[in-house]
Amino acid sequence: MRALLLVALALLAGCGDLPQPFRGNPGLQARRLAAPPAYRIAVPAPDAALLPDAASTDFAVALAEALDASDVPAVAGPPAPLDWRLTVTADREGASVVPSYVIRDAEDRPMGQARGRPVPLPAWAASAPATLREVAARDAPAVVALLGRGEAARAASVTVPFNGSGGPPRVRFAGVRGAPGDGNTSLAARMREMLPGRGLVVQDGAEGAAFGLSGEVTMAPAPNGQQRVEIVWTVTRRDGADLGRAVQLNEVPPGTLRGLWGDVAYVVAQEASAAVRDIIANAGGLGEEAARRRESRPREPAAAAAPPRN
Structure with missing residues (x-):
């Protein structure tokens, strides 16, 4: 099975109406902005x-x-x-x-x-x-x-710095749901491994987290006897605003993913974790210096996935 195709929704997040408080030169007052409201x-x-x-x-x-x-x-x-x-x-x-x-x-x-x-x-x-x-x-x-x-x-009353100035952005990862086989467990485990390498701190609880992340897998019949796989990764912030979604799509033979996801989960997480980082960066969540480093770094080539082990 080839790597699931990453749709460019996440990479286009910065081109839409998403808040970008650190774009350009917002001045001293904007740099003092605390977190969005502490709850929704x-x-x-x-x-x-x-x-x-x-x-x-x-x-x-x-x-x-x-x-x-x-x-x-x-x-x-x-x-x-x-x-x-x-x-x-x-x-x-x-x-x-x-x-x-x-x-x-x-x-x-x-x-x-x-x-x-x-x-x-x-x-x-x-x-x-x-x-x-x-x-x-x-x-x-x-x-x-x-x-x-x-x-x-x-x-x-507790606020969390939105731009990560107090350290790497902290993300509460709510896990993955909807996947057949061991997909929920494997995808979540691989994402937890990948996100720290993208400059994000992953945690189970909400305390101190500026962002939330969840994944959802949908399986549906596709033409030519195939099965359509859609994985949606949603990034939110503390006030509930939906900052962006990374969507991965592919068509596979029916039953391909009903067992162990194996290397497929690795490649999915590798691609999706980069998109999650980009969504947070486009919203100003990595801070100016981290964002500049991200932009200057060459993008990693997509890896090929081995067939899942059933």
Whole structure:
């Protein structure tokens, strides 16, 4: 199997609308910029809130919008590696339903809990979008208040230098999912080996990390009896901004990767780790001097992969 083809999305990241705070001569003030906000709240669709699936999604969206309107960075959906998370549950109490909200940090530690105001059972059961928006707007201040208390306030006040001036950029690697065979394990292991050689410090936890990285593999049927392999590496920063994605594509005979990935994982990680470094550098994450060194260094030729061992 030849090396998976690296699509140029990552290399084009610097040509789009990505923030580039260190391009040109931004002056002293720009050089003092601290990290982006220390957290973003992700609001997954709740599965224990006594709501149907569609209404759960609507409620998550309504909560994220209400929090965002209160100047709390929030997004509906699964958390990125450095996101905090708002978990929503609901309990029936007599003729009412009472929502409860728990904020967890990126390490899954509870930062606080709040109870919403009771909602009449018929109104909650009907799950009308207008009702869900009303409940979200009404309970959002209680959630916002959690961020101003105790450990949440202390943790949120910690900033991480964005340009790596305090040392190499620290990346929280959330691993790989979706791959057949031992792909998740092999790809993750090879990426952990490769990234330090690209000037990045890899860690499992979120504490002190300025960037997040995750990988996802998708397999799908392709023409001529082949199987399409797509590997997406997503780089985010602490405020949840999606800095860029490196996409690797290829078509292989069905079942080729259902066992051991072997040298294929090595070559995939070799190419993808360079793209991850470029995404972070294009966003200013390596600092000016490191970026200049990267630009002056000749790009490594792509290596050929041996057939995977099954």
